[in-house]
Amino acid sequence: MSYLKIENMEISFNTPKGRFVAVKDVNLDIAKGEIVSIIGHSGCGKSTILNAISGMLYPAKGTVTLAGKQIKGPGPDRGIVFQNYSLLPWLTVYENIFQAVDAALVLTSKAEKKELVEKYLKMVNLWEHREKFPKQISGGMKQRTAIARAFAINPDVLLLDEPFGALDALTKGSLHIELLKMWNLTQRSKTIVMVTHDIEEAVFLSDRIVVMNNGPAATIREIEEVNLPRPRNKKDIVNMEEYKIIRERLLSLLMDKVEIDEKDFFKEKAA
Structure with missing residues (x-):
């Protein structure tokens, strides 16, 4: 049974130019104690999904439930x-x-x-x-x-919105270890959902990685399983074949958009 469940969720906003759909048809089941990262290009709705889980945004369609109860606003069971x-x-x-x-x-x-x-x-x-x-x-x-x-x-659920994005690599690596230590001390009972742009960070920390396609009206493109043993040591896992396969797969998914943009750019220049 899923602990945190997003079902057929759409979040939209009224703007002077009309209705803007940020994300749509988002479906995601997260187990209790799982660490899930959400990655994708800017504007793909990563933080929008996190805000819906926190209760700061309410879906136009669909539902977000935690332990069987629909989320209708912020609460102490979710920390950010x-x-x-x-x-x-x-x-x-x-x-x-x-x-x-x-x-x-x-x-x-x-x-x-x-x-x-x-x-x-x-x-x-x-x-x-x-x-x-x-x-x-x-x-x-x-x-x-x-x-x-x-x-x-x-809190039962910890929501992390690019918490290490502004830090240097050494400090970031140290905080990754601190986060996992604290998670382990709770007997891995806390559910963690994290938004990040950092593929290596997502692979090191996560049980699963949600890859968003590009917005507007973004939705989940793929969900990658991270079957790396815990506890994890960065020096060890970067040399594991499974780590390399996951990393290359995620890079490939994210680079698709860059290649498309470059083609469109040169078409426009030629015209």
């Missing part, structure tokens, strides 16, 4: 990590996490909330930096704070 960190600049690292925990876990005692904040700050190696403000820490540390905050409120 954005690319731009979304930290409050006037609060310290500790306070940014505590405020989220305090708002989401209203029935939890203050002492337990403090324990949670401490636990996750230590988990992402930020305990020594807890009194610093966002402007005093690096981009990687800000994203560690955002991830710790998302896990600390204990």
Whole structure:
């Protein structure tokens, strides 16, 4: 039985030029504890799908259900990590996490909330930096704070909207490991849905990868299974034949659009 289910979903917007269909006929079943990445070119509706799962967008057609209940708005059962960190600049690292925990876990005692904040700050190696403000820490540390905050409120589903896109390769790789460690510590019970442009990131982290075709009116083109053993070590898996096959397959799917665009460009120039 699917845990997170998107069925015949269409999301559209009214614009001055008429109705714009962002995504249509989207069908996706995600199991509890699964990590699924959504990839595709800009404008293909990746973040639109994520926003529908979060409850910030409501489908014009179809449904999104979580544990058998239709999603009709945001809720504490879904945590979100954005690319731009979304930290409050006037609060310290500790306070940014505590405020989220305090708002989401209203029935939890203050002492337990403090324990949670401490636990996750230590988990992402930020305990020594807890009194610093966002402007005093690096981009990687800000994203560690955002991830710790998302896990600390204990959501059933974690939604990641290109959370590592602005980071350098070394910091990004380190945060991949931190994310998987935290996921493993929940006995892999948290369901993670991530939007990314990074094929290597998607293959390393995911159980399945959803490839979108191009918008407008985008839909799912293919879903690739990632049958690589866990726990994963980047140095090991990049040399595995299965890794190379998946990576080349995804590159081929995404490069189709580039080739078509180039042909159209030269046709226009010739005309």
